[in-house]
Amino acid sequence: MNLVPISPESPFITMAALIRAHAQHQPQRPALCDDQHELSYAQLDALMDRVAAALQREGVLPGQVIAICALSSVSYAALFLGALRAGVVVAPLAPSSTPDSLRAMLRDAEAQWLFLDKAAQALVPTDMAGLRCVSLDAEAAGLGFEDWLAPEGTPPQAVDITPGAPFNIIYSSGTTGTPKGIVQSHGMRWAHVRRGDAYNYSPDGRTLLATPLYSNTTLVVFFPTLAFGGCVQLMAKFDAARYLQLAEKHGVTHTMLVPVQYQRIMALPQFGDHKLSAFRFKFCTSAPFSAALKADVLARWPGGLVEFYGMTEGGGSCILAAHEHPDKLHTVGRPAEGHDIRLIDEEGREVTDDEAGEVVGHSAGMMTAYHGQPEKTREAEWFDTQGKRFIRTGDVGRFDTDGFLTLIDRRKDMVISGGFNIYPSDLEAQLRGHPAVEDVAVVGVPSQQWGETPVAFVVPRAGAAGEAQDILVWYNQRAGKTQRLADLYFIEELPRSAIGKVLKRELRDRYEADHR
Secondary structure, eight states, X not given: OOSSOOOTTOOOOXXXXXXXXXXXXXXXXXXXXXXXXXXXXXXXXXXXXHHHHHHHHTTOOTTOEEEEESOOOHHHHHHHHHHHHTTOEEEEEXXXXXXHXXXXXXXXXXXXXXXXOGGGGGGOOXXXXXXXXXXXXXXXXXXXXXXXXXXXXXXXXXXXXXXTSEEEEEEEOTTTTOOEEEEEEHHXXXXXXXXXXXXXXXXXXXXXXXXXXXXXXXXXXXXXXXXXXXXXXXXXXXXXXXHHHHHHHTTOOEEEEOHHHHHHHHTOTTXXXXXXXXXXXXXXXXXXXXXXXXXXXXHXXXXXXXEEEXXXXXXXXXXXXXXXXXXXXXXXXXXXXXXXXXXXXXXXXXXXXXXXXXXXXXXXXXXXXXXXXXXXXXXXXXXXXXXXXXXXXXXXXXXXXXXXXXXXXXXXXXXXXXXXXXXXXXHHHHHTTSTTEEEEEEEEEEETTTEEEEEEEEEEOTXXXXXXXXXHHHHHHHSOGGGOOSEEEEOSSOOBOTTSOBOHHHHXXXXXXXXX
């Protein structure tokens, strides 16, 4: 039973207040765990007070931003939550960033404080006047976290936080390489929390997270788990075998994984040796999730499987309860309750029911703006004839007669060759039918004759015989004239982001560099 009742109709409550309530009613129940540390709700609440009081001591005001660049840990999570108690905005940044990218994000966020660990040490810019660093693991440069914290028992000043107040800034570069700061409000996060009752979050639940805390993918499960009084088990780095060990050992009930992680877990020969019967729900988002992989997860892994489709920017989301709709695994589900999803053409007009179009969405959970980039914000918005605001996804999709959305491809990944629109996902699906293909990505590259032309990058299956040219010939014999590949290359591994998205920009850059 949840100590703080939360339903879709519940009035707004801050994360800090929810954790305070759990600390009062279930002080000894575990809240956060990693490989080295565990915090009860009472300990977490006290540590959040020390963080909030320290930020106030340093003059960091509500609405101002701190940055965190580190691997997931109990300290990281407590710092994030403590900053929220002080009304301070958190910008969680990726340790996989380049030094130039990190510098750009810090400047954009106007962050004067950077909390880091050894994973981010080499990225820290030395030319940013006024930037102060705190080491979360005592191995990075800067003041140690324990020394920085306010003394035990120090109460922070109370802060009034409204639903519209900024909660965090998520930097999403996608495949463009240009960081954009997505400002999310407390109200947007509360919208995520309120739907948690449908997924059986509870004080006796335990969520295992192997995706990073700087990713919105992780946070949409992280915060509901704590809001309902459960425990979050954090992995600093994903390892498929270790993941299964932890899931079995701790009786894990919930998880969020990206498709490539599901793929690696399901491929382990020892998968069936692990007892996973405690699972209630498994979630997935962030990248294309093939119907075949969904079917495999449903067949062999206990508990429900739910795919969320949406963007960090918010707008509309679709939800597929795969265990309830096994005949719809090729889709991303129906629009979530209260979410308005529409399809528009190149001119911004709504398409008819049987047509494909760019997906745009409206909901209570939408970004406020791209931080400091009003032009980018305007580019991401679409308004209907009544002035209702939607967020553009850049995805092209089509609704079926049952209201389920099938994604065709990314609009910006579409290849226009000789005046014909070519969707790389169609070509990739055909290529995956070749027995020697383990993974594949198709991108458009410049062509003097056609404007653009598609080429494929293939990860060959281990032990498979044959050359890249053999697969190219096999594919082109089966493809329509307008969908034939200009070339095909073998590659050891497709470049991916930390949450599993294929970085097609890097593949295009690689091709163009090789053909200069």
